[in-house]
Amino acid sequence: MNAQQLSRxxxxxxxxxxxxxxxxILDRVSLRIEPGQFVALLGESGSGKTTLLRALAGLDQDATRSGTINAPDNVSVLFQDARLLPWLSVGDNLSLGLRRTDSLVAVPRMLQAVGLGDKADVWPNxxxxxxxxxxxxxxSLLREPELLLADEPFGALDALTRLRMQALLFELVEQRRPTVILVTHDVDEALLLADRILxxxxxxxxxxxxxxLSHPRQPHQSDFxxxxxxxxxxxxxxxxxI
Structure with a gap:
């Protein structure tokens, strides 16, 4: 693990x-998450999971708010919907907002890392x-975030694709070591990925x-x-x- 990549x-x-x-929706929540920790949020619909994530992302301006939040400035949000701009190529979607000199090397490298090395010039649709x-x-990871907020990012995928995406997320997070907070309804997903489950x-x-539990984790293991x-x-x- 590269210490310089670890969220501090x-x-x-x-x-x-x-x-x-x-x-x-959220009622006097106090919480500390250490740098580089992978936290999963579980709970029934309406329990406050997504509201907590949106509060951390600063996306809750329409709410009545109280309390204080201290978090890294460099935050990326990964939604269930990919939210790619359809009028831009895949590569241009990734490089949007980056300096051209930064994106020339970083975008192809990141696309290669997620298995899309040949998709830079295609349309999202x-x-x-x-x-x-x-x-x-x-x-999301191209911005080298200190904090990655993921709101059920694989919930709409079929079972096999979800397993592949979980493995990919784990691999990339292990390389870069941001703090991760994942909202999920999937207990197995939380156990496969997280260091801590709330x-x-x-x-x-x-x-x-x-x-x-040590990695790689398997659902058939007794502790799991x-x-x-x-x-x-x-x-x-x-x-x-069950």
Whole structure:
């Protein structure tokens, strides 16, 4: 691991609340995430996961806000929708906002890293869903973010493509070591990737699990299966029918 690539700024939230039209979604959340940590947020719909992510990204200007957030300045957001501009080539989507001298070498290198080395000049609408998410991941990491915020980035992909994207995300994050906060509904995805899993309910962090399983992780491993059952129970899933 290159020490220069490691994020050095922790993410710190103190009594953070967010409300929309009088409805409190986040309720006095306090949290510290160490530099370079990979954190997954689990919880039912409406538990506050995406609201927490949007607060960290500064995308919640329409909310009633309180509390303080300290986070790295260099932040990238990876959405479920790749959000590629259809009138720009894949390469131009990646280089948008970068200095030309920076992008000439960096864009082809990053496209190669995500398996799209031959797609720089094609239009986004010619890509498959998985390829679009590869391009979106490349665009996010190209900025060398200290903090990568990922909001269910693989939720719309088929099962096999999702597994490939999870492996790719893990590989690239291991190389660059940003702090990562991943919103997911997939317990297995959280366990495959994260160092730490937070379970949210009613706008609060109800559980905080440190995940010490070694990589590569496999769902059939006994420790993995035990943690999976623990998390499913936390989410109110009846394990007898799984």
């Amino acid at each position: 700024t922790p993410v710190v939230l103190r009594d953070v609340s967010r409300a929309f039209n009088g409805n409190t 010619t890509l498959s869903g998985g390829q679009k998410q590869r391009a979106a991941l490349a665009r 379970v949210l309910k009613d706008g609060r962090i109800r559980e905080d699990h440190q995940i010490t 299966a035990h943690l999976r059952l623990t998390l499913l129970r936390s989410l109110g899933v009846e394990t007898a029918v």
